[in-house]
Amino acid sequence: MSTRLGAAVAALLSLLLTMLILPAAPAHAAAGLRVSGTRIVEANGNAFVMRGVSHAHTWYTGQTGAFAHIKALRANxxxxxxxxxxxxxxxxxxxxxxxxxxxQNRLICVLENHDTTGYGEQSGAYTLDQAVDxxxxxxxxxxGTEDFIIVNIGNEPIGNNNPSSWTSATVDAITRMRGLGFQHLLMVDAPNWGQDWQFVMRDNAxxxxxxxxxxxxxxxxxxxxVYDTAAEITAYLDAFRTAGLPLVIGEFGHNHSDGDPDEDTIMAQAQSRGIGYIGWSWSGNGGGVEYLDMVNDFDPASLTSWGERIFNGANGIGQTSREATYFGGGGTDTTAPTTPGTPSAAAITSSGATLTWAASTDSGGSGLAGYDVYREQGGNDTLLGQSVTTSVTLTGLSPSTQYQVYVRARDGAGNQSGNxxxxxxxTTSGGGxxxxxxxxxxxxxxWSGGYVVQPVTVTxxxxxxxxxxxxxxxxxxxHSLAGSWNASVSVSGQTVTxxxxxYNGTLSAGGSTSFGFQVTRPTGNTATVSSYTCTAS
Known part of the structure; x- marks a missing residue:
């Protein structure tokens, strides 16, 4: 054997030994956000739990400010x-x-193609194959966006007609997406308009x-x-946990034309299980489901009752959302905002007050996300309100009661300032x-030239x-008052009494009644009446 041949053999043996010792490379490796068992994790392995809302961009392309407003309310x-x-x-x-x-707004974005909604039942709906196109x-x-973009192939891709076709159509769509080179985390919606009440997705996942x-x-x-009881919600979530498969609640609301969802259980179960949820939707709903708007007319300072619930309620976004570590959340930004100024109270009534304070600043990189207003009451202080600006109007206070309140600022990473x-x-005494x-x-x-407020609930x-x-x-x-009902109304300047x-003045303790009114406004003006003061006699 020549020296050259001996060296070649030695090199070959060395290479074979190295191949035996080193672990084999995985056959596939997802980039960026990825599935790990039942969880979604970031590229660094940190668990990421979605806490967010949907925004109807395709119908409101001019409302790009919604991204910053949604982030300011602590959605991730x-x-x-x-x-x-x-x-x-x-x-x-x-x-x-x-x-x-x-x-730029440090948001994980789920991009969804809405064309497929209700395919097989709704005229004009696209197939999943067209969605892949x-x-x-x-x-x-x-x-290169795999770290913060998720591709939701098609929204509610099959209606209630022939839902069994969902499985093969979804398999084909995923196969095509990967064949086209998409490396993103993919999201697939259930049939039955997303609700899977026939369990096709559950049983074929x-x-x-x-x-x-x-x-x-x-x-x-x-x-x-479909999910109007705790038993139905927990049973569905249990099925995916038992199967070891990842699930998110990609849409839900507090009410719907097909029934009354149990949003409290949905949010509580999502939180306890570490499951993501995305509420529907920021603003701009029509067709009889306007009550699903979280803010009025894209105004982040005008939360609806649904907006208050999902952002500020128990197990809501404000309490449970954590920014993705890709954007600096989860501990990278540990610098708390500065302490806000002393709040000043005005417009005090028997049941509310408006507070204003000097702004905080944030140097940690996550940016100010908002403020929380607490009642100072021994060691068990109570959250009274939240705001993304330096003012808040408190409601539901007790008459003839002294309140001591303080404000605390928070940033996008969840750090809080001092009090x-x-x-x-x-508060004033009111009456009765x-x-x-x-x-x-x-x-x-x-509409562009006016609006109707109904009901104004008096409690x-x-x-x-x-x-x-x-x-x-x-x-x-x-703005001008155009009409009213169920109340005796007078106008002085811009003040309406x-x-x-x-027939509706006598109210027992806890009782309520309502009235309504219509207003005209200049075309293009989007403002509405936002606050009310009530005095009892």
């Missing part, structure tokens, strides 16, 4: 409605803008998961009227032997009955 995720042509199309340049907004057409805008060569698909159920100096104020009343209005419908918050009430509110500049009618 936004699900963005896109279309390939069933509605106004969102091409690659538009998608690139969305990607930029997601990045759309994703291919905008692929250039998504290259393993087959669909196995079709992804990257093992990087998460399943999404939409919980509306501001406390402010002290006392310690009674008092509150009033809250809902914008029922609106006796006291411990004894009242025999009358007066509600005052201020019309925005340029509504007194009870003969």
């Amino acid at each position: 995720t936004v699900r963005v409605v896109l279309s390939g042509g069933r509605w106004p199309a969102n091409g690659a340049s538009d998608v690139a803008t969305i990607v930029s907004l997601c990045r 759309y994703w291919n057409s905008v692929k250039s805008a998504l290259t 393993q087959r669909v998961a196995d079709a992804d060569p990257q093992d990087n698909t998460v399943f999404s159920v939409h919980m509306y009227g 501001s100096p406390a402010a002290t104020f006392t 032997d310690g009674g008092g009343c509150t009033a809250a209005g809902t914008v029922q419908t609106q 006796n918050g006291g411990t004894s009955g009242i025999t009358g009430w007066t509600v005052t509110f201020t019309l925005p500049a340029g 509504a007194r009870n009618a003969a």
